[in-house]
Amino acid sequence: MNYAPRIMCAPDDSERAGPDDSALIADSCHLPERFGVVFDRHAATIHGYIARRLGHDAADDLVAETFLVAFRRRAAYDLGQPSARPWLYGIATRLISHHRRDEVRFFRAIARTGIDPAAEPVADEAGRRVDARVLNRCLAAALAALSEADRDALLLIAEGLSFEEAARALDVPAGTLSSRVARARRKVRKELGAVNPAGQGREQGNG
Amino acid sequence: MDEMRLLGEFRAAVSPPDARTLTAARARMLDAGIRGTVGRPRWFRRRRAGWVAGGLSLAATAAVAAVMVAPTVTGSGGPQHAMPVSHLSGRQILLDAATAAAAAPATAGTYWYVKTAGSAPQPYTQQAWYTHAGVEYSATPDGKEVYQPGADCDFSVGGRWLSYQQLKQLPTDPGALKAWITWSMTSGWQPLSPCAAQDPHPAPVPARSSLNIDPSDVASALSNLLFQVPAPPALRAAAFRALASMQDVRELGYADGGVALAIYGPSLPASKFRPGKEPRDTGVVKLIIDPANSMLRAETNYEGTTQILATGWTNHMPKIVPLSQVFPAKS
Numbered sequence: 001m002n003y004a005p006r007i008m009c010a011p012d013d014s015e016r017a018g019p020d021d022s023a024l025i026a027d028s029c030h031l032p033e034r035f036g037v038v039f040d041r042h043a044a045t046i047h048g049y050i051a052r053r054l055g056h057d058a059a060d061d062l063v064a065e066t067f068l069v070a071f072r073r074r075a076a077y078d079l080g081q082p083s084a085r086p087w088l089y090g091i092a093t094r095l096i097s098h099h100r101r102d103e104v105r106f107f108r109a110i111a112r113t114g115i116d117p118a119a120e121p122v123a124d125e126a127g128r129r130v131d132a133r134v135l136n137r138c139l140a141a142a143l144a145a146l147s148e149a150d151r152d153a154l155l156l157i158a159e160g161l162s163f164e165e166a167a168r169a170l171d172v173p174a175g176t177l178s179s180r181v182a183r184a185r186r187k188v189r190k191e192l193g194a195v196n197p198a199g200q201g202r203e204q205g206n207g
Numbered sequence: 208m209d210e211m212r213l214l215g216e217f218r219a220a221v222s223p224p225d226a227r228t229l230t231a232a233r234a235r236m237l238d239a240g241i242r243g244t245v246g247r248p249r250w251f252r253r254r255r256a257g258w259v260a261g262g263l264s265l266a267a268t269a270a271v272a273a274v275m276v277a278p279t280v281t282g283s284g285g286p287q288h289a290m291p292v293s294h295l296s297g298r299q300i301l302l303d304a305a306t307a308a309a310a311a312p313a314t315a316g317t318y319w320y321v322k323t324a325g326s327a328p329q330p331y332t333q334q335a336w337y338t339h340a341g342v343e344y345s346a347t348p349d350g351k352e353v354y355q356p357g358a359d360c361d362f363s364v365g366g367r368w369l370s371y372q373q374l375k376q377l378p379t380d381p382g383a384l385k386a387w388i389t390w391s392m393t394s395g396w397q398p399l400s401p402c403a404a405q406d407p408h409p410a411p412v413p414a415r416s417s418l419n420i421d422p423s424d425v426a427s428a429l430s431n432l433l434f435q436v437p438a439p440p441a442l443r444a445a446a447f448r449a450l451a452s453m454q455d456v457r458e459l460g461y462a463d464g465g466v467a468l469a470i471y472g473p474s475l476p477a478s479k480f481r482p483g484k485e486p487r488d489t490g491v492v493k494l495i496i497d498p499a500n501s502m503l504r505a506e507t508n509y510e511g512t513t514q515i516l517a518t519g520w521t522n523h524m525p526k527i528v529p530l531s532q533v534f535p536a537k538s
Contacts, residue, residue: 064232
């Protein structure tokens with residue numbers, strides 16, 4: 001399995017033809033429709049990011065919100081940054097932070113039931129993927145137990161952002177970001193290390 | 208098991224969004240965004256003396272909350288995301304809030320207390336106490352004391368400054384209230400003389416002057432009436448009804464602490480002040496209303512979002528300290 005997340009609908013920056021996001025955003029100050037291209041490039045990815053953390057229903061709302069905020073603030077965009085990805089992730093992450101308790105509840109529900117509402121239903125869920133489900137339950141429990149700052153950092157890196165990009169998205173120094181990621185990884189690894197693959201995963205308390 | 212690989216798989220398992228969802232979001236962005244704007248002139252200003260960055264001491268906040276007289280539940284005990292989205296229209300939610308507001312008992316106290324938070328121009332939490340004369344006191348950064356940030360008196364409503372008495376005399380008919388707000392913005396800036404409220408019932412508005420008033424500014428001023436000033440129940444109800452009468456009210460679903468609504472005004476003809484430019488924009492005002500108690504939880508206008516953490520009468524205010532003690536002169 002590939003290390004990087006599979007990103008639906010949105011080709012990688014490097015494979016993409018056409019002007020940089022920054023050029024589109026600059027144009028959009030006169031031609032607002034140009035911002036639609038930025039939306040087309042990134043909306044599905046941002047939706048997936050939010051859906052991973054809050055589920056699809058919330059993602060439907062917050063992806064619209066993310067781009068509304070981005071559109072409104074486009075005049076303040078740093079045109080030195082060719083890709084708008086970190087910026088958009090930053091806006092989405094701030095919106096997600098307003099739903100912190102929903103997020104913890106969401107992860108805890110996965111930890112408890114093993115059912116991932118954000119995932120595509122898999123026909124042979126019960127058979128082949130039992131191990132994966134156990135691991136996912138532990139992973140979800142571990143994510144629920146992380147501090148918000150650590151979780152933000154870890155999940156942005158898991159999105160495929162570089163440390164610099166994630167730091168920019170969260171508006172923290174790169175050193176802070178990398179220490180948050182390291183701490184988060186340590187905690188998650190510890191949680192996963194406690195899994196007994198033969199039996200049930202260790203379950204997080206339901207408090 | 209490598210935790211990053213597992214995270215990658217966990218992320219990759221997310222099913223793609225519904226295409227219609229994205230189409231709608233895109234249309235909403237361009238629609239609202241193009242009609243909204245960046246950096247337009249302000250027709251009125253909300254008093255925001257004394258930015259206080261960062262949080263306040265919990266003890267101080269709790270102490271204030273404990274003595275609140277008005278029904279001002281704070282926090283996000285409201286509906287959560289997982290709940291089904293209401294089928295009521297945005298307009299109906301506002302009308303229901305008006306009914307609830309009208310039925311609420313009139314309250315009074317020594318100070319009108321407003322606690323707000325926001326992120327523009329920088330993250331802040333602000334607590335302010337207003338006397339009946341409209342004199343404002345702001346909490347010091349540690350929240351333990353208050354200071355008087357300026358010599359301003361009176362309550363800001365629309366483009367005018369009103370005494371508490373005048374505030375209580377504002378029209379309680381929604382149409383008349385809207386007309387008054389519009390008038391207050393067209394009548395130009397009044398010189399601000401401390402503690403001398405202006406005539407709230409001036410001559411009728413010349414019809415053409417309202418052309419330049421952005422409906423979203425009116426909506427924003429109406430929503431200000433719901434938390435920034437001690438509006439009596441009938442006036443709060445009128446403000447909700449006036450908001451419900453705006454051209455386009457859309458329900459955006461549950462948000463933190465209530466139901467989110469977007470209020471759009473009509474598109475206005477191109478302004479003679481901005482020849483060749485896009486029509487003078489019609490911004491969007493977003494409100495979060497807690498349907499349980501008709502309290503406004505947040506307002507978003509072109510300036511950003513103001514979260515309303517608490518508002519109501521109180522009889523207590525922390526000790527007053529002089530301004531010079533809070534912001535010592537730098538040598």
